[in-house]
Amino acid sequence: MKKIWVLGLIFTLVIGVLAVGQVKTLYWNLNTEPPSLDPNISTDTTSIQVEQALFLGLTDFDDATMAVVPELATHWENSEDGLTWTFYMRDDVVWTDGTPVTAQQVVYSVKRTLDPATGSSYAFVLWIIEGAQAYNNDEGGTADGVAVKALDDYTVEFTLIQPAGYFPSIAGMWVCRPLPQTVIEEYGDAWTNAENIVTNGAYELGEWVHEDHMILYKSATYYDVAKVNIDQIYCYMIEEASTAMTMYEAGNLDSTSPPLEDMDRVKADPVLSAELTIAPDLCTYYYGFNNEKPPFDNPLVRKAFASAIDRQNLIDYVLKGEQKPAQTFVCPGIFGHVDGVAEGIGYPYNPEAAKQFLADAGYPNGEGFPEVTLMHNTSEGHSKIAQFIGQSFMDTLNVKVNIVNQEWKVYLATCREDCPQIYRMGWCADYPDANNWVNEVFNSKSGSNYANYNSPDFDALIEQAARESDPAVRLDLYRQAETLMCDTDAGIAPIYFYTIVNLTKPYVVRTFAPLGGEHWEQWDILPH
């Protein structure tokens, strides 16, 4: 009897070893502990990366084209008046517990996001749905008053307060992803724990050791499981970039972002440089001017400063990540992007023009110009950029620049309450449409408009663009808006468009998701 046990054990071990030999594992770094895996309340890129693997949206984005593509919804249609969107869902998608994914669960998720008691930071992106804001802001609205309906088990309908051509992007966002109501009601906040969670994506959560690692397994119940190549994703949570780099070089990680200090070495190394990818990211780095604070209330002064920034040298000698100089706000890859450099919108580096603008503003050779405060949040990277640009202002315009830094949240409070003359900020896309940029940031009513940029013409353009459905008309409206903000008014000085700087082992076949949320289900690992 004992022998049988031993034989059985050996047999299991051999099978196990054989099986393990065939398991394709991706060793990934999440960079930090995901603050939450609840799609209704997540706001950060780490959580959204994992949720992308665990939960399907009605729509998704194509990594190469940024176009909205079907995911849970096979197709969708918009009513004549542009107000009603109907999404037709697949009927073959199930949760990891075997129950079907239905339109009612989309409705539940949308209403849960909007429920004031949920405290969802991103609920405001859904305010465009009729009745949503009244419910979310506790202004007499109710859950029943929110115009999202399940017409049947696999059809969901949204009615909006105004036409919005970009709505299919919103419908795919994490705040709208169908969620397992019964599980959430049973476990409350603990529903995302590995032992409770029920998901419907290409991967399922196997193990979550907080601050240490997370293991995702290919989900056997995923509707398209045959196309998924990688069996498990082992996610580390390494915050220190140099440690992640060392682990990558030691072969413990399959992909990492090299720290700035290592960039010259990476580029010079024959092996590492072959593994390096620099791809466009969907973020813009900019310096805002407080349009209400003298002397920056004068557009000529703002134009002078915008013309005194040597973007290309900043990129070549300080940033070293092949970023692209920016003269307009919306970055490439976003619908509504206008190539300011090619079309002559905005202000390239031009010391002579900068001096002339300042002279026209009444400060020839910087005479009589008050000391300028340039503020950024405390960080080595921002500090290097501020030193470079501040020096550029001083050399070109002969003005005195006082560079100040503040801890992040103190800085945000300062920008909100008494924004300095020049402040640094960045913006990354939530969905690939200019509405997420010019309207959500620089509308005169926006809370992120620290520049106090206030142009009724600009507001009219971007609000019209939000309602318009013809892409050609919208693009033209955004061109006019960018020209107004970044050229005529020089309300801000865009500096550069970000890039993704990444090292990936040659045996990993991958895509890059500029919007965040890598599509691991499309990747593969070659024998190595």
Place this chain on the structure above:
Amino acid sequence: MFEFVVRRILWVIPIILVVSSITFLLMHSIPGGPFDAEKALPQAIIDNLNAKYHLDDPLWKQYVDYMWGFMRFDLGPSIAYRSRTVNDILAQQWPVTGLLGLASFGIAVFFGIPLGVISAIKQNSLIDYGSMWISMLGLSIPNMAMGPLLIWIFALKLKWFPVATWGTPIHIVLPAITLGTAYMAMFARMTRASMLQVVREEYIQTARAKGVREIWVMLKHTLRNALIPVTTIAGPAFAGMMTGSMIVERIFAIPGIGKYYVTSVGNRDYPVIMATTLVFALAVVFMNMLVDISYGILDPRIRYN
């Protein structure tokens, strides 16, 4: 002694009240709140969040509610890690830090004190200079340099240890050395100085005159008394190690509590700031109590009244 311990434990109450109220006032007086972000949220959303975490209550009520929870070991939710409570965070992260702290303290004590003793016995010899040079080095190389250096030598080049992360006993070695060396150096120098002072006492001469063997003179009579100042710094040092080091944990990607001491302030994660501060305060108070008790064991002249 029992009475002494009880009295010391009762002293914890006013200490916790003072520490908690100062921390509470300080953290609410710094500008910025937990929901400030690069993408500024509409006021209505911030109102919802403030209501959810009761941050719209008057400050005194928030404080009273917090302390009422604290007394029942309910440390509240984390605002930044929304699916976890502060109890979860402490329960999952603190044991890791504790283990690392114990290992580091072990290294500091088992290497530091003998190093100091040998240096003192062989004063002004090559051994003395050598070990004091080592401890000077340990004190002066900061953790943020020592960690990567050890990783480079022992993980990347020699491949004896893993680069980083946590899980098996072998993962503890490099971070424990990194964290422990500075304390080891401190203990070594303290022990040496203290030994050299005690050795000049008259009772040591008496012991020698009575013909006690030199080794016993050193270990029984000198070291025992020389350990009193060492113990005084060992208590708070142990409390420090048990509550984590942000830098060492970050370099070695260790899932400890250390980072929460720093990130909770950056995140304005009020319940986590309170909990980590109070845990540290309790650790210091408790260790100082142990130090005071140990004085009596090391030096019979000290009584607890």
